[in-house]
Amino acid sequence: MTTFTLKYGTSSQTVELPSARKLSVPALRDPSPADKLVRQALVATLGSPPLKQLVRPGDQVVIVTSDITRYTGSEIYLPIIVDELNRCGISDQQISILIGLGIHRKQSAAEHRKILGPLDGRIAVFDHDCDDPEQLVDLGLTDCGLPVQVNRRVVEADRVIVTGTIGIHYFAGFGGGRKGLVPGVASRNTCMATHFRIFNPPEQGGRNPLARPANLAGNPVHQAIFEAARMIGPDFLLNTVLSPDKQLLAVFAGDLEQAHLAGCELARSLYTV
16 A cells, blocks of 8 residues: 545545555656746746846836635745836836635735735735726737636736736646636636636537647637737736645746746646646
8 A cells, every 4th residue: 555645625634545556656846946946037037038127117017826726935035026027127016916816705914924925015916806897908809709808907018917827727728828828817708718718619519629628739728818928918927836835836927828838848748647
């Protein structure tokens, strides 16, 4: 028999299984210090100039990050991003953080503190509301007919930085990247339309087999939300890849697509067999 420790909610459970049932046990490398990983990623960007070359003094910058349901390491990387913006001549008052709730509920003050870490009370933070028409801007339709209605803050900002974490997603292939914007800061109508992409056209019926975990090729959900995110036109992406115990293993930064794909390949190598 072989003993395994499996995550169970916020705790873990120990089980014993016959040794013949074991396929493999992933060997995760010991990560570098988390702040070092973030700083290295901001310099060694993928498909994009470093952040400091993309912003100008006085820019109004919106940083999108995930809500409390999806730990990303935000309390580590957000202060580093803000410090980098400060060095580029952008004051705290010109920076805001938008929590990408999708269709989730608003966050409590305690949850904001967990997400923002030392930035809580220093940088303005806003919860996206998918049902508030005053918050939303209609950008039209994607080529595949997806309606794109998103938070006006990401449309009106001078620069938009999208953050999050990359993991296996059960129908979008992988999380992170474009999902920070759609469904993250999209209207309820847009959020639901993206989820319906898991189904084939009515004349064919059934679920599209390409909308599955760890697959991006031909995945209709991925294609729809990526196209929608490109319509918003984010300037910079920073995504983490986490260990099973929520430690930062790697950080990818740069272009929305290229940095995300690099992170997906690492997640695939770590978490699929």
